[in-house]
Amino acid sequence: MEDVSISELVKSYDTPCYVYSQQAILDVYHDYNESFAAIDHRICYAVKANSNIAVLGVLAAAGAGFDIVSRGELARVLAAGGQASRVVFSGVGKTRDDIEFALTQGISCFNVESISELTLINMVAKQLDKRAPISLRVNPDVDAKTHPYISTGLKDNKFGIAHDKALAVYEHAATLSHIDIVGIDCHIGSQLTEVAPFIAALDKVIELIHSLREKGIELRHVDLGGGLGVRYIEEKPVTIDEFAQALLPKLTELGLTVFFEPGRSMVANAGILLTRVDVLKPTEHKNFAIVDAAMNDLIRPALYQAEMAVIPEVLPSEGIETDGTQAWDIVGAICETGDFLAKDRLLSLATGDILAITGAGAYGFAMSSNYNSRPRAAEVMVVGTQHQLIGKRETIADLYAGETLWQTEK
């Protein structure tokens, strides 16, 4: 990781441990900015992908905005030194408390996903004597061609307002006393590898912008969400530059500020999960390598059958066939058959070996849990030759610190 060896990291922090490269995060952020330099734009990093405050802090210091989905995420952004005025708030179930906190802090925009939410925002804004800046999140009914669990822009998905209903909802929003219409928003899914679905969605959004202009509703920004995919093993996603080249002609013509909400593409390949092989269990049918990370640390393989690369710390010397190479399922110690991190990987393994699971910077630690009463992993950031703990490994005592025994009345 940058200029730090894996063995030094393991010696310092033990396993399982997430490690993030600060430079890799900044490189992608700069890549987005350079690719869209021709237009007025803002990169609002999707906090849900990796919400460690050190990661947010690096991006805040670089000038990024943030896309949040809860007041918890907003609190993290503020703790990391981010500005509320550069925050957009997405999500289908914003609560009164969420809205109140966001309005009080002065966020840039609520991406509204239903009429009921719009009514609530207007009400809360009235009580606070404020005006709430809003966009409608439009559901364009476009197939993002990704895993069904992470596709969000189809009419069967819970997200957004159907594009053929959006005009009427905008007209309604324009009549509300404490609502300021500032933009339009769209996010069709995650891990998209092609540009065509983005273009299809943008076309539908542009149609709406024109209809809104005809009705006298002028917007300041268009938010195209996140969703750009990354390479985990063999995927060949469109690059940020290709993505920009494909969108820029249409965006330039619109003349609005453009927001993006990238999550995965900003951090996935900046992070790895280090894990140790604890038990080797070859059987007649399958070889299992039981490691000290599990589905509670990294749920993507179990949840989406995601395939992520597994790299041993010490690679066999190039060109030399290693006799011990066999197909291994890399599994955790959790009592679930779905508890696997990778399947059928050709590796030469011994107990005590350290493995790195790559692409783990996004939706890794952020989705981890304590299932089977397992403390969550440590998180570390690397900068050049330096490394620092940015997330303490949980202790066993942390696991039930908030729980109490039933008090029987005497």
Ligand SMILES: Cc1ncc(COP(=O)(O)O)c(C=O)c1O
């Ligand atoms: C509204 C919204 N914006 C941005 C993102 C980030 O997506 P990705 O991590 O695919 O870039 C998501 C997650 O899919 C999302 O739901």
Ligand SMILES: N[C@@H](CCCC[NH3+])C(=O)O
């Ligand atoms: N958590 C998902 C992505 C979902 C994005 C959130 N809308 C993943 O790991 O692939």
